[in-house]
Amino acid sequence: MNVSEQPDPAPAQMDENQLRQNLITALRTIYDPEIPVNIYDLGLIYDLEISPQGDVAIDMTLTAPACPVAGTFPATVEDRLSEVPGVASVRVELVWEPAWSIDMLSEETRLELGLL
Numbered sequence: 001m002n003v004s005e006q007p008d009p010a011p012a013q014m015d016e017n018q019l020r021q022n023l024i025t026a027l028r029t030i031y032d033p034e035i036p037v038n039i040y041d042l043g044l045i046y047d048l049e050i051s052p053q054g055d056v057a058i059d060m061t062l063t064a065p066a067c068p069v070a071g072t073f074p075a076t077v078e079d080r081l082s083e084v085p086g087v088a089s090v091r092v093e094l095v096w097e098p099a100w101s102i103d104m105l106s107e108e109t110r111l112e113l114g115l116l
Contacts, residue, residue: 016050019086023048023056026084030077033069037113039077043104046095054088056081061100070094 027040039045039060047059058077062070069076074092081090102115110116 016052019050019054019084020048022084022086023050023081026080027077030080032063034067035063035113037105037109041106041109043106044100051088054086056087056090058090058092059095060092061095063100065096 024040027045028038030039031037032039032042032044035042042063044060044062045058046061047057049057051057058081060074060077062073067073074094077092078090081087081092102110105113105115107116
């Protein structure tokens with residue numbers, strides 16, 4: 001292999017805290033189709049893990065198991081997060097435990113929806 005065929009060196013790893021904030025910002029651009037609130041503030045993201053290599057693993061739920069987007073929503077989340085600089089890969093797992101409830105809304109979101 002000559003020099004021109006060598007792969008580009010890996011990009012400098014982004015600070016994990018900054019990457020986490022960028023991922024949360026991206027999650028806040030994805031809205032639940034039935035409730036006018038983004039999925040992060042709605043409490044649908046249960047776990048967000050980032051490896052030192054930029055691999056992202058998300059455990060998320062939906063407001064109801066019979067949600068009409070259950071089959072496509074994880075891919076939507078994966079696609080959006082894959083666009084964030086510093087992300088090498090994204091895996092979204094749909095989980096049902098604990099079941100989502102209105103108690104998982106952020107206080108700001110409850111106020112916004114008139115629930116406080």
